[in-house]
Amino acid sequence: MKKVEVYILSGFLGSGKTTLLKRLLEDERKHGRKVAVMMNELGQVSIDSDVVEEDVFLRELLGGCICCSIQDELEAQLQGLLLNDDLDVIYIETTGAAHPVEVLDSILSPLFADQLLVKGIITTVDGTRWMDRKALGPQLQQLIIEQVRNADYILLNKIDDLSESEQAQAIIEVQGLNPKAQCLLTNFSKVPIEWLRKLSVNVEKKSSHIHLNLSTFVYQFKKAISNTDFEEFLKKLPDTIYRIKGYVKFQHSEYPFLFQYAYGMPLYMREYMNYKLNLVFIGEKVDWEIIQEQLTFLETRAG
Numbered sequence: 553m554k555k556v557e558v559y560i561l562s563g564f565l566g567s568g569k570t571t572l573l574k575r576l577l578e579d580e581r582k583h584g585r586k587v588a589v590m591m592n593e594l595g596q597v598s599i600d601s602d603v604v605e606e607d608v609f610l611r612e613l614l615g616g617c618i619c620c621s622i623q624d625e626l627e628a629q630l631q632g633l634l635l636n637d638d639l640d641v642i643y644i645e646t647t648g649a650a651h652p653v654e655v656l657d658s659i660l661s662p663l664f665a666d667q668l669l670v671k672g673i674i675t676t677v678d679g680t681r682w683m684d685r686k687a688l689g690p691q692l693q694q695l696i697i698e699q700v701r702n703a704d705y706i707l708l709n710k711i712d713d714l715s716e717s718e719q720a721q722a723i724i725e726v727q728g729l730n731p732k733a734q735c736l737l738t739n740f741s742k743v744p745i746e747w748l749r750k751l752s753v754n755v756e757k758k759s760s761h762i763h764l765n766l767s768t769f770v771y772q773f774k775k776a777i778s779n780t781d782f783e784e785f786l787k788k789l790p791d792t793i794y795r796i797k798g799y800v801k802f803q804h805s806e807y808p809f810l811f812q813y814a815y816g817m818p819l820y821m822r823e824y825m826n827y828k829l830n831l832v833f834i835g836e837k838v839d840w841e842i843i844q845e846q847l848t849f850l851e852t853r854a855g
């Protein structure tokens with residue numbers, strides 16, 4: 553099955569996400585790929601949507617943040633895109649207030665996570681804002697740090713206002729927080745696009761997703777498993793798995809359960825119809841091959 557690539561554009565308010573999106577869309581047009589953009593803005597009116605031209609599918613998610621208040625709408629919009637349009641790539645521009653883990657969590661519904669290939673999180677950082685970040689409240693400082701920590705590519709943007717030594721300091725700080733990400737100093741998000749694409753290809757070639765910082769993994773059960781074996785499996789999970797959600801079927805139950813797991817806490821909800829038994833994982837530095845082996849083992853044990 554062809555998977556649709558997904559890029560998440562993250563970064564604080566005004567840091568250069570839309571400017572970057574414009575560049576990415578120009579490049580996609582040159583390559584004739586079929587593109588959709590999901591733009592999330594906190595206000596009721598989209599300000600940036602005019603950067604998206606008519607041949608691109610645009611879905612606006614207004615009046616809330618995709619990482620907290622409008623997840624259902626996001627899920628419905630994504631499902632609509634996947635059903636109707638033969639897409640190559642989806643760009644999701646998040647609000648500057650979005651937390652990357654929660655954004656991934658919202659995007660990856662067990663109903664269609666197996667049709668998406670998350671290529672990475674690109675975070676833009678406003679250079680001046682970064683140097684002055686101590687002036688922000690503690691929660692906003694934490695948010696900017698999280699956006700940096702969870703990125704796969706970081707554009708340290710708007711550097712024209714910084715001296716050379718400030719640029720050096722900023723990049724050392726940013727890379728110190730996230731040594732695995734590729735980091736580039738930019739103005740007007742002017743990143744060589746081939747650079748971003750090449751990086752994506754590299755990530756793909758490595759195939760096991762452990763090289764991304766935040767990574768995702770989808771397992772599809774073929775059969776019902778033992779409830780107690782599943783509980784044992786959960787107890788042994790690394791604490792860098794932040795979320796699991798999806799459908800799991802236990803022996804002797806007629807229908808699957810909707811399973812939710814956040815930071816170590818499991819929750820089961822009984823369902824009254826059958827669903828694809830997809831289980832979606834989000835974590836950091838997790839060797840998904842080991843998780844996959846453990847899940848396959850649960851199925852083997854179930855006979």
Ligand SMILES: Nc1nc2c(ncn2[C@@H]2O[C@H](COP(=O)(O)OP(=O)(O)OP(=O)(O)O)[C@@H](O)[C@H]2O)c(=O)[nH]1
Nearest residue numbers: 564565566567568569570571648709710739740741
């Ligand atoms: N001086 C300067 N301005 C920039 C640079 N990059 C972007 N801008 C401007 O900064 C403003 C905000 O840029 P956007 O790309 O809209 O930022 P954003 O992250 O999408 O903003 P929000 O949608 O509000 O979160 C725009 O007026 C840009 O033209 C830069 O490198 N230097």
